[in-house]
Amino acid sequence: MKVDENEYRLKFFLENHYVRKQCISCKTPFWTTDENRDNCADIPCTDYTFLDSNIGKLNLSVSEARKKFLEFFHKHGHTIIPPKPVLARWRDDLYLTIASIVDFQPHVTSGMVQPPANPLVVSQPCIRLEDVDNVGITFGRHLTAFEMGGHHAFNYPDKFVYWKDETVRLAKEFFTEELKIPEELLTFKESWWEGGGNSGPSFEVTVGGLELATLVFMQYQIVNGEYVPLKLKIVDTGYGIERIAWFTQKTPTAFHAIYGNLVYTFFKKLDQPYVDEEMLKTAARFAGRIDPDNPLTITHHREMVAKALGLKKEEVEKELTRAARVFQVLDHTKTITLMLADGLVPSNSGEGYLGRLLIRRALRVMKILGSDIRLKDLVLEQIEFWKEDFPQFLKNKDYILDVVEYEQEKYEETLQKVPSVASALAKKGNITIEDLIKTYDTNGIPPDLIAEELKKKGIDISVPFNFYALVARRHQSAPIKGEKEKAKLTPDVVEFAKKFEPTDKLYYKDQYMRSFNGKVLGVYKNFLILDKTAFYPEGGGQLGDSGIIKTKSGEEYHVIDTQKVSDVVVHVLDKEAKLNVGEEVYGEIDWQRRYRLMRHHTATHVILAAAKKLLGEHVWQAGAEKTPEKARLDITHYKMLTPEEIKKLEDMANYVINDRRPVTAIEMDRMKAEMTFGVSIYEGGVVNKPTIRLLEIKDWDVESCGGTHVSNTSEIGAIKIINVEKIQDGVIRLEYVAGDMVSNYARGIEDKINKISEDLETSPEQVEIRLKRTLEEMKEIKETLSMYRNWYSGYVESKVIEEKVNGINLKILPEIIDEDIVKDLLRKLTSQGSKTIAVFIGKKTVDIASSKDLKLDELASFLRNKGGKGGGKGTYVSMMLEGKSREEIINDIKEGIERSIH
Numbered sequence: 001m002k003v004d005e006n007e008y009r010l011k012f013f014l015e016n017h018y019v020r021k022q023c024i025s026c027k028t029p030f031w032t033t034d035e036n037r038d039n040c041a042d043i044p045c046t047d048y049t050f051l052d053s054n055i056g057k058l059n060l061s062v063s064e065a066r067k068k069f070l071e072f073f074h075k076h077g078h079t080i081i082p083p084k085p086v087l088a089r090w091r092d093d094l095y096l097t098i099a100s101i102v103d104f105q106p107h108v109t110s111g112m113v114q115p116p117a118n119p120l121v122v123s124q125p126c127i128r129l130e131d132v133d134n135v136g137i138t139f140g141r142h143l144t145a146f147e148m149g150g151h152h153a154f155n156y157p158d159k160f161v162y163w164k165d166e167t168v169r170l171a172k173e174f175f176t177e178e179l180k181i182p183e184e185l186l187t188f189k190e191s192w193w194e195g196g197g198n199s200g201p202s203f204e205v206t207v208g209g210l211e212l213a214t215l216v217f218m219q220y221q222i223v224n225g226e227y228v229p230l231k232l233k234i235v236d237t238g239y240g241i242e243r244i245a246w247f248t249q250k251t252p253t254a255f256h257a258i259y260g261n262l263v264y265t266f267f268k269k270l271d272q273p274y275v276d277e278e279m280l281k282t283a284a285r286f287a288g289r290i291d292p293d294n295p296l297t298i299t300h301h302r303e304m305v306a307k308a309l310g311l312k313k314e315e316v317e318k319e320l321t322r323a324a325r326v327f328q329v330l331d332h333t334k335t336i337t338l339m340l341a342d343g344l345v346p347s348n349s350g351e352g353y354l355g356r357l358l359i360r361r362a363l364r365v366m367k368i369l370g371s372d373i374r375l376k377d378l379v380l381e382q383i384e385f386w387k388e389d390f391p392q393f394l395k396n397k398d399y400i401l402d403v404v405e406y407e408q409e410k411y412e413e414t415l416q417k418v419p420s421v422a423s424a425l426a427k428k429g430n431i432t433i434e435d436l437i438k439t440y441d442t443n444g445i446p447p448d449l450i451a452e453e454l455k456k457k458g459i460d461i462s463v464p465f466n467f468y469a470l471v472a473r474r475h476q477s478a479p480i481k482g483e484k485e486k487a488k489l490t491p492d493v494v495e496f497a498k499k500f501e502p503t504d505k506l507y508y509k510d511q512y513m514r515s516f517n518g519k520v521l522g523v524y525k526n527f528l529i530l531d532k533t534a535f536y537p538e539g540g541g542q543l544g545d546s547g548i549i550k551t552k553s554g555e556e557y558h559v560i561d562t563q564k565v566s567d568v569v570v571h572v573l574d575k576e577a578k579l580n581v582g583e584e585v586y587g588e589i590d591w592q593r594r595y596r597l598m599r600h601h602t603a604t605h606v607i608l609a610a611a612k613k614l615l616g617e618h619v620w621q622a623g624a625e626k627t628p629e630k631a632r633l634d635i636t637h638y639k640m641l642t643p644e645e646i647k648k649l650e651d652m653a654n655y656v657i658n659d660r661r662p663v664t665a666i667e668m669d670r671m672k673a674e675m676t677f678g679v680s681i682y683e684g685g686v687v688n689k690p691t692i693r694l695l696e697i698k699d700w701d702v703e704s705c706g707g708t709h710v711s712n713t714s715e716i717g718a719i720k721i722i723n724v725e726k727i728q729d730g731v732i733r734l735e736y737v738a739g740d741m742v743s744n745y746a747r748g749i750e751d752k753i754n755k756i757s758e759d760l761e762t763s764p765e766q767v768e769i770r771l772k773r774t775l776e777e778m779k780e781i782k783e784t785l786s787m788y789r790n791w792y793s794g795y796v797e798s799k800v801i802e803e804k805v806n807g808i809n810l811k812i813l814p815e816i817i818d819e820d821i822v823k824d825l826l827r828k829l830t831s832q833g834s835k836t837i838a839v840f841i842g843k844k845t846v847d848i849a850s851s852k853d854l855k856l857d858e859l860a861s862f863l864r865n866k867g868g869k870g871g872g873k874g875t876y877v878s879m880m881l882e883g884k885s886r887e888e889i890i891n892d893i894k895e896g897i898e899r900s901i902h
Contacts (some may be wrong), residue, residue, distance in 0.1 A: 005029075007201040012165040016172075018188075023060060028191075034184040041187040042206040043141075043288025043519075050208030051250050051285050056179040058248040062147070062258055063389055066123045070151040072174050077153050079117030081675070083124045085342035086145070089620075089679040092686045095351035095475075098614045100124040100150030101218070101236045105196045107155065109218070111232050115673045119153040119161050123241055125390075126135040127335055129354060132361065133465055134292040135331050136324035139284040140254020142292075144358065145335035149213075149239035156233055167235050171205055174239075181207055181247065188215075193756055197222055198230070209288055210247055212238045213239040224892070243628050249767045252280035255327045259334075262385050269378060270371045275323040282308050283320050293466060325365050329378065332802075334361040337382045338599075340400040343618040345636040346407050347730025348444075352636070353475050356444065359407045361468055364446045368739045376404040399616045403638050412442050421445055422453035431461050436902055437471055488538065488563050489527075489570060494807040496524045502567035504532035507545075508665070508693075511598065511708045517590040520579050528557075528571040528579065534589055535571055537564035540599050540684055541624035544572075544708040547589035551579065559587075593628045599716050599739040600631035602697075602709040603653070607719065607734060608683060609701035610652040611635050611696040614645065621683040622731045627745075640726050649734075653719045656700055660714040666694045677702045718742045723857070748847035779882065793821050800829065800838075805897045808854070809833065812890060813840040822847060830875070839893055841886050845870070848893070858900035859893075866892050 009020070017445050018031045024038045025045035032041075039045045046139045050056075054839070060068060070080050084103050088094040094102065100122055101109070108115045126148050134142040151170070153161040156407040170190065189204040193216045202216040218234040220227040246257035256263050267274045286304050293298040302320060306313040339355045340623050346356040363375060379400060387394040425431060431454070436447045447463045454461055464470060489497070500521055506513055518530035528549065538544035544562035549571065561572040579585065604624055612619045615637055623634035641649070670692045673681055681694060681704045683844060695705040697713060710716060720742045723735040737745045762770040799814040811829050816822060822840045826849035829838040846868075850856050860870075860877045868879040881889050 003192060003201055009686060010165050010168060011397060012168050012172075013188075013396050017668070023189075023786070028189055028523045029383050031188040032184070037047070037184075037187065040189045040206060041185070041208065042189055042204065042211055043440060044291075046209045047288055048209040048246055050210050051281060053250075055185065055208075056181045056248055057250060058179065061249040061260070062242055062245045064148070065248070066147060066241050066389075067243060068178055069174070069239055069244065070121055070123060071179050073119075073121035073151045073170070078119045078121040080653045081116050081120050081122050083122055086127050086338050086678060087342050087344055089682050090674065090686060095354060096127045096129075097124065098126050098128050099195065100126070100148045101152070101216075102126075102196065102233075104152065104154075105198070106687070106789075107670060107690075109196070109198060109230075109232065109234060111156075112688075115152070115154050116671050116675050119151060119235070120151070121151040123147050123149050124339060127339065127360070130469050131292075132358070132472055134469075136327035137278065137292055137298065138290050139287045139324075139327070140242075140257075141287055143242065143254070143258075144331055145338050147241035149241050149244075151235070151239075153235040155234070160873045161235075163233060163235065164217055167217070167237065168203065171203075171213055171237075172214055175205065175207070175212065179244065193218075193236075194222065198234075199227065200236075206751050210243055211240070212243055212247060213237060215481075223379050239874065247442070252277045253284045255330055256280075259330060259385070260290055260544060262381060263330065265381055266378065267326055269373055269381070270326055270329060270366065270369055271373075272322060272326055272369060272371075275319050279305065279309060279311075279316065279319060280323060283316075283323075295465070296706075297535045300896055302365065307351055309651070310853050322369070325369050329362055329369075331408050332358055332365075333375070333378045333384050334386070336362065336404065337379050337386070337393055337400055338390065340403055340618070341390060341396045343620060343636075345618050345620070345638050346403065347636075348441075349726070349728070349730075350475075351792060352730045354472060355474075356407065357468060357472060359404065360411055360444060360446065363408060363411050364448070374405065375408050376401045379404050391886060396617060399618055403618075406638055411444070415449070418442060418445055418449050418453050422450050422457070425450065426454060426457050426459055428513070433464055433467075433470070436461075436463065436467065436472070440467075440471060489565065490663060493527050493570065494565050496522065496527065497529060497565035497568045497570050500529050500568045503530065503569040505569070506532050506534040507708055511711070515586065517584055517586055520581055520583045522581065522584060523577045526573040526576050528573055528577050528839050529568060529586070530571065530587070533562075533569050533571070534587060535559060535562040535569065536589075536594070536597075536708050537562045537569050539564060540601075540705060540707045541604075542626045543628075544599055545589045545594055545597075546817045547587065549573065550586040550588075552586075559589075564692075572663050590769050593794070596628040596739060596741060597626055598624040598710050600737075600741075601705075601707045602626075602713065603719050603736065603738040604631055604633050605695060605697055605701050605703060605709075606653045606656050606713060606716065607633055607649065607721075607736065608635070608703075610656070611637075611734075614649055614652060615641075622686065629741060630735055630737045632733055634727065634731050634733050636730055637732045638730060641724050641732060646721055646724055650719060650721050657718060658712045658717045659696045660712055661700060663707070663709050663713060664696045664698075666696055667691055673704070676826050715739075722743055749891055756863070788877070789818060791819055792818060793825060796821070796825065797829075805894050806901055807835060808901055809836040810894070810897065811836065811838040811846070813838065816840070816842075837897065838892070846879045846881055846889060848872075850875045854901065862896040862900050863892060866896075868892075 015030050018033055019035055020029055022029050023045055026040060028040055030040045058375055082427050084097060086097045088097045103124060104115060107113045111408045112644055121707045127145050129144060130300050131142045132144055135144055155161050155163060185207050187206050189206055190200045191204050193200060193202040198218045198221055200217045200219040202214055203212050205213040216236040218236045219230055221230050237672055242254060244260050246254040249257040251257045282305050286301055289297060290301050303313050306316040336358055344351055344355040346352050346359060348690055381392045383397055409484060421439060425439060439450060440447060447467050451461050451463050489873050506516055513534045516534045518532045521531050522529040547559045549559055557577060558574040559571050560574050563570045575710045602625060608621055620636045622636050625632050653684040673692055673694060681701050681702060684705055687704050692704045693706055694702055695709060717739040717862035719736055719738050721734060721736045722745060725733050727733045753767060757764045757767040760767060760770045796814060801812040803810050819842060826838045826840060826847060830836050830849045831852045834851050834853045838849050842849045846858060855874060856877045857873050860872055868881045870879040872878055
């Protein structure tokens with residue numbers, strides 16, 4: 001988009017004697033009070049000259065920089081709000097929180113809801129993995145986790161807060177008054193920003209090569225590539241809290257400013273000699289010239305450092321590479337801790353995939369460094385260091401350490417697959433980047449390990465420097481939140497329903513309403529729309545209601561399902577409706593079915609809250625379904641539940657039921673709900689409405705939910721967990737029954753016990769004793785049978801016919817009564833020597849085995865040409881050779897050996 005120069009020509013600049021200049025290097029316009037400045041004070045147009053200056057040397061830690069930033073804007077009328085988690089649970093298009101504005105997209109930025117305060121200020125922890133491969137190499141310019149200090153103002157058509165001039169004035173005052181930076185050193189570099197479907201002009205505030213803040217003026221929405229003016233004009237700023245700390249401390253690298261003594265601790269724990277600080281500072285000073293995607297710039301950087309210090313380039317290269325790897329582990333372990341502390345569960349999909357990617361990258365770097373320390377020991381150092389800044393680190397310490405150790409064990413198991421995975425890849429031939437990414441997605445094996453294994457096979461492949469960034473980009477924005485409802489209505493029905501006003505939802509006014517009178521608004525085939533209804537439409541994992549619709553003339557229709565199009569409820573009838581618009585009808589829901597659904601739905605809330613309390617706050621609803629017969633809840637958890645945990649979970653749920661806790665539905669402004677209860681209200685999925693319906697179980701759980709529920713936990717009756725299984729990596733499924741379905745389940749178990757007791761010829765009361773006796777008898781029988789089989793196996797082996805065919809030892813087994821011993825005999829006969837083939841001809845199949853030095857693929861192909869069916873590969877083949885005598889089969893096999901075994 002071509003930007004009008006006047007977007008940047010601010011009254012503030014003109015009144016405060018700023019001049020607009022063009023950088024002699026990058027040609028970008030910038031504003032400054034220094035008439036002699038000829039560059040934009042940003043990299044790569046200049047080096048990090050701030051490291052050599054005495055300006056703004058306040059020695060602020062990250063905590064102190066955060067505090068100074070928040071207090072300054074609070075003093076200037078901004079309300080301080082708490083940061084959100086780094087997992088963007090309130091978004092249905094992002095996994096991770098990548099900027100402070102993400103906290104308010106899209107619900108506040110679209111104008112749907114009011115912000116929690118206006119103006120406001122927040123220091124938001126963020127995670128960006130697009131540059132994960134650059135971390136360490138640029139000595140602090142790139143981080144996977146960082147804090148973005150954002151002050152935001154939301155300007156509505158009828159309420160103006162402040163815009164460009166005030167934003168720039170605040171930035172100038174913060175940097176000059178709080179950080180003591182002379183105004184002539186500030187440059188406001190013109191730029192353009194886009195993100196989250198919004199865009200606008202921006203200024204990058206740079207001093208001595210370091211960009212300290214970006215001031216964005218969000219004023220457009222991007223629709224189909226077009227820039228449409230927003231009704232809201234939003235001030236979106238991002239101040240680098242860690243960069244402010246580095247600027248004030250002027251330490252050798254940004255990592256020293258962020259982590260302090262933890263830098264030296266990590267060098268020691270990773271068993272690495274510390275790198276000379278003068279070398280590090282020189283490397284950081286020239287780091288702005290590094291383009292990580294261009295290896296030549298890295299080489300040139302190392303040469304500059306070597307020349308400046310009078311050292312050999314090879315020595316500098318070795319030391320800086322080693323330092324960069326230590327910094328990578330330092331950075332990654334903090335980010336891993338932050339992710340896990342905010343509830344991430346490592347897995348093969350969604351946000352869990354990104355967490356596992358970072359864990360495995362850290363483990364790989366540690367291995368390259370030759371370190372044997374466990375990753376959890378380094379993570380523990382991060383917990384202790386940051387526990388005051390991030391209380392969730394200490395609160396979730398046990399979970400974090402347990403998961404990290406569990407993931408390292410899984411990773412070490414994965415590495416055992418490297419040879420076989422590489423062999424499979426080698427057969428493909430031309431190996432592309434896509435193959436490496438697919439291999440990583442499938443197996444989680446670092447690509448450099450695959451490359452090393454392939455090199456042993458004479459195959460050289462190049463692994464992209466930014467491999468992990470390529471993988472991360474593909475996984476950072478896929479939709480994951482909640483379950484996507486399957487389309488139950490055809491497009492023509494949806495179009496029909498869209499024409500009507502929202503249905504009056506009687507099921508929310510009185511969830512116990514069983515019948516009602518309504519007016520027909522529209523009829524299409526067997527789909528009926530009324531002005532009001534007590535029929536609940538399918539949603540949130542709860543099935544739609546069924547029941548009957550009656551006319552005044554007595555005609556009756558069965559409602560076989562209820563669906564929804566936006567806010568219009570659609571009744572699906574069992575036959576085409578002959579009803580007139582405006583006609584009054586009587587509706588009655590199937591109450592027994594509905595009540596079971598209400599019990600199961602409320603039970604789901606009870607169990608989810610119990611799981612979070614028992615297992616940890618990382619538990620998140622990954623899916624749910626409520627039917628009249630039973631319900632299921634899928635939760636994120638890193639390992640299978642133990643029998644003790646299942647019992648405890650069940651006991652906790654039934655305690656809440658017996659405690660008779662009120663269950664209340666609350667309508668609340670979405671932002672107020674978030675600020676009051678946190679983003680856990682979105683356990684069941686993101687709700688795109690300004691007002692959301694919350695379900696509160698007193699002193700137990702609050703969650704956004706549009707389903708129907710009982711009014712007191714006592715009405716659930718009881719909960720029985722009937723099945724627990726791991727359905728995918730990082731997701732556990734719980735199945736349970738509630739209310740009268742508990743007795744139905746018990747009755748089913750009772751029927752099974754009665755049937756077992758009948759088969760055992762005893763009473764249900766004696767079934768346990770009888771079963772124990774039967775198992776003991778079976779054990780004795782098995783021992784006896786094993787003795788007879790050993791004898792019989794020896795007898796059969798003595799009857800094996802042996803002959804030489806084409807230099808092969810052919811062994812033909814006799815007919816065998818007990819075919820269970822066939823495979824053992826085949827294995828035994830072919831393991832006694834080389835060039836051996838053993839054959840068993842059964843009633844239906846022919847089993848052929850060979851010693852390891854022979855392959856039976858061609859023999860199998862020959863026998864198929866002879867009319868056989870089946871096959872195999874390697875050293876085992878199973879064929880069906882129907883219609884042939886034993887002698888004919890043996891002759892076919894001999895001929896096959898003659899022709900195919902070389």
